Amino acid sequence: MRSLAYAVCLVASSAGALLTPGALQAQGVLVITNENIRLPRPTPRPQPISYSLDEVVVEATLKNQLADVQVSQTFRNSGTGTIQAQFVFPLPYDGAIDAMTLLVNGKELPAKLMKADEARDRYQSIVRSQKDPALLEWVGTGMFQTSVFPIPAGESRTVSIHYSQLLRKDHELTEFLFPLSTAKYTSTSVKKVRVQLAIESDTNIKNIYSPTHDVSIQRPTGKRATVKYEKQNIVPSSDFRLFYDAKPGDVSAKLLTYRPERDEDGYFLLLATPEIKADKDKKQSKTVIFVVDKSGSMAGKKIEQARDAAKFILNNLHEGDLFNIVSYDSKVQSFLPELEVFDKRSRQEALAYVDSLFAGGGTNIHEALTTALSGLQDKSQPSYVLFMTDGRPTSGETKEALIAEAARQANGVRARVMSFGVGYDVNSRLLDRISSDHHGLSEYVRPDQDIEEHVAKVFNRISSPVMTNVKISYEFDKSKPGKPVNRVYPGGDVDLFEGEQLVIVGRYREFGAAKIQLTGTVQEKEETLSFEGKFTKKVGNSSNSFIEKLWATRRIGEIIDELDLKGKNEELVNELVMLSTKHGILTPYTSFLADETVRPELASSSNRRLTTSNLSDLEEAEGRGGFLQRGIKQRFKNANNSASDASESLRTLDEFKSRPASGGTLSGPAPGRSLSRQQPSSPLPPNGGGAGFGSSAQVNSPTSETAPVDYQKIVRKAGTQTVYKRGKLLVTPETASLDLEKEEDKAKVIEIKRYSKEYFELTDANSTAENEVLTLQEEDEELLVKFRGKIYLIK
Structure with missing residues (x-):
């Protein structure tokens, strides 16, 4: 499926007017009419900014498979010369666009509509003249090209686009698509991106789902819904997609x-x-027990937030629900000996009990859990235990396995346990084990985050089963x-x-x-x-390829969870490496994929050994390392779209790699430690029980700090394809094992020069997905890729 991708094509009025190509490319592709001027694609080196996109606002009404779309973009020229700008819009859905108009500061610009064949020549001429393959992914679509307009130095221009579009419908799912994927062409960020959609229907709206972005959805009535997405200072990495359906029925x-x-x-x-x-008239009742840690380490702000979290629950229970509050330090206390029916009187009494909670003493997790779970007796209604702790067990039973077993024995009603780990001192593996055993989830709260916000988020979800x-x-x-x-x-x-x-x-x-x-x-x-x-038996196009990536993300989370809680398994390690490599999903155990110093022909044989060594880090049940690892794992397991494993997981991964050394059987890495440089002490042991991978792994850590890894520069993605940077060579998972220094491998390769006649013949034969891979190649790089059974080295 083609997206309504917009590109900003900029031409300079003089050779000196355009100062910073990196900034100008923030919207797409740069076209320069001056002879002998070629602008390179952005490099990691900082460049002065002369041009920026301040804001992108997309507002649309979707009704009866028709979309009425209004787009507003504000561009600022902070350079010293006038910029001559031209807009190019590839048309989606074979040109299913009606009544498109474009205004610059309120004045309409004339434009030309090109059909696919004419547009192909224009696309390729831009690629050829600019030595930039960015537009290749749009070859095959029509084009809407405006006339040139100026942006004087120091001024801004607001460009407004209005169009109507017939939306695609497949299996009764209507799809809305809008381009936001500028990340492939820019090293700068957009100050503000906002998408707001109003969905209207003659029948009830049912499913609403975005495979690309974390959106907020409001449903004021059954036949109306509002979808919002807003971010600041970001470089969008994918087009915005939304599916929805509307139909009568249960x-x-x-x-x-x-x-x-x-x-x-x-x-x-x-x-x-x-x-x-x-x-x-008979709302489903539920049972909720909030287990709150009031040990000495909770003193100060944390105990205040814990009290606020308890009050939030008490203020949002439904009349007729059963509830209790269990508080613990070295000893365990309950609001009442048995479950209480929620009403105005019990609410006031419980709030008074919460105000009496003060921090002090040890952490008796064992007795707190068994007290809460054994107090649940009614199997006829759903039961939820919200269990919170900020530390490891220090009082009563302290062995992880025995605590987990006792909790299983105490849970006779199949209650779901939602665990909240507060701060870096928690035993995160124990919390994950408890949540897994009791069909719940784990939520991790950083030291600088608010406990109440996390508890409220989970409680709001489970409040009305x-x-x-x-x-x-x-x-x-x-x-x-x-x-x-x-x-x-x-x-x-x-x-x-x-x-x-x-x-x-x-x-x-x-x-x-x-x-x-x-x-x-x-x-x-x-x-x-x-x-x-x-x-379906076989799908010929890649429009639903996001499903494979979403499945792989969740599967990786499940694999890590099983390795964490059940121990060594060679098949799972192999699958983890395969999925991470194929989809470019970086984990703390496969981050060596972002090490461009690893020779491509050696990567395949060493990946499993490196992963096995890195998985020894799961021995860190406590501390910052354990907290970060299990936070990443939970994000993978609960991912709902392609945005779920991106920026936040990469930030956490970078934080994990640079965490300070920790104690225990396995030393934590020094700041700047490179996970790719770990050397396993022995081959993977036979499959066995236990949690973790033993303590025999040796870690070789550099003594000096290293620069942060630019993951997205080294691991590049286009559609379903992943490309890895290894020096000046880009490889795919299919070609990574080839050694171009060996004659037998070199003989398999067809060499093609970029922007040559053969190159454009190849692009004509390629699918959209294959041409997207070509757009990832930058200046002075070589790409080793396999198309339709043939291996090409594009130089």
Whole structure:
């Protein structure tokens, strides 16, 4: 699928008018009409800024498959000369655009509409003249090209674009697409990006999902919804995509599939928004126990925030809910000996109890957990334990395995435990183990973050359960032996809450029509919701390729979780390396993929050994290293779109690599430690139990600090493809093992010079996804890539 990608093409009125190409490329592609002037793509070196994009605002109304879109962009010329600017818009959906107008400071500009064949020549002429492949990904689309307008030095221009568009619809899912992916062409950030969509429908709106961005969704009525996305000082890395559907009925569940290879398992995404027909006069009650740490380390601001978190829960329980508060230090106390029915009286008494909580003493996690869980007796309604701690167990039973086992024995009602780790001193592995055993989740609160915000976020989600212990089954018309659907995440039973949407990803072996059933408990009665779906045999285009990446992200989180909690497993290590390499998903254990000093031909053979060595860091159950590792793991496991594993995970990864040394059986790295330089002390041991990878690994750390790694410069992504920078050579996972110094490997390679006749013949034969890979190659780099069974070295 083509995006309505916009490019800003800038021409200079004189050779000296344009000062900083890096800044000017913030919007896309630079075109210079002056002869003998060629502007290189941005380099990591700092450059003075002469031109910036201050703001991008996208506002659209989506109704009956039509989009009315208004785009406003403010450009500022901070240079000393006038810039002559020209806009080029590749048209999406084979030109399904109507009534496009463009205004500069309120004045309409004339423009030319080119069909795909004419536009192809224009695209290629820009690529050829500028020695920049950025526009290659749009070859094959039409083009809307404006006339030239000036931006005087020191002034700003607001460019407004208005157009109507017929949106694509597939399997009753309507898709809205808008280009925000400037990251491939810029080293500067956009000061503000805001997208606001108003969805209107004649029938109830059900599923709303963005595979690319973390959006906020508000539903004032069943037939209206507002979707918002806003960020400041960012370089957007992907186009904005949104799916939604509207239909009458009790359940709207939509199935999207992606199967690039017929002989391999495909990938599926299931979106489900059931409309539960519950008795409105009989709201589903729940049981909530808040377990709050009041040990000595909670003194000061932390105990104040913990009290505020408890008060938030008490102010948001529903009348008729059962609740209790368990507080602990060296000893354990409860608000009441037994669960209490929530009403105005019990609320006031509980608030007074919370005000009496003060910090002091040790940390008796064992007794606090067993006290809370053993107090739950009613299996007929959903039960949730919100367990908070800021430290490791120091009183009572302190052994991790025994604490976890005692908690399992005490939980007789299948209560879900939501764990909150506050600060770096927690035993994060213990919290993850408890959350996993009790079908909950772990939330980690940094020292500078507010405890109440994290507790409120989780509590708001679970406050109104509508269908609990939900199981999902898949019945195919023609089923073969074995599981037709496998490796589904999240796995196991789930609870569905009011206003929540299920986002399920998995792999499928069978293809064809299938009945998908959601079975769960609604107000103590079992209910089943059914719908039909179709699993495709093979998908020829890559428009749904994001499903594979989302599945891989969650799968990586599950693999790390299993290695963390169950111990060594060679098959899982191999799969972790394969998925990380294929998709460019960096983890603390595969960050060596961003080490461009590793020779490509050696990387494949050493990846597993390096990963095995790095996985020894999971021995850090406590401290900052353990906190950061398990925070990254949880983000992978709970990812809902491609934005979930990007910037925040990379920042945490960089923080993890530069953390100070820690004690224990495995020394933590010195500041600036390069994970890629770890040397495993021995081959991977046989599969066995236990948590972690033993203490025999030796870590070789540099003594001096190293510069931060520019991950996105070394690991580059385009669609479903990943490219790794190794010096001046770019390689893909398919070509990384080739050694160009060996004659047998060199003989397999076809050499092509960039921007030659052969180069453009190759681009004509390529798919959009293949041409996107070519856009990742910068000046003075060589690209080793495999297209349609042939290996090319593009120089």
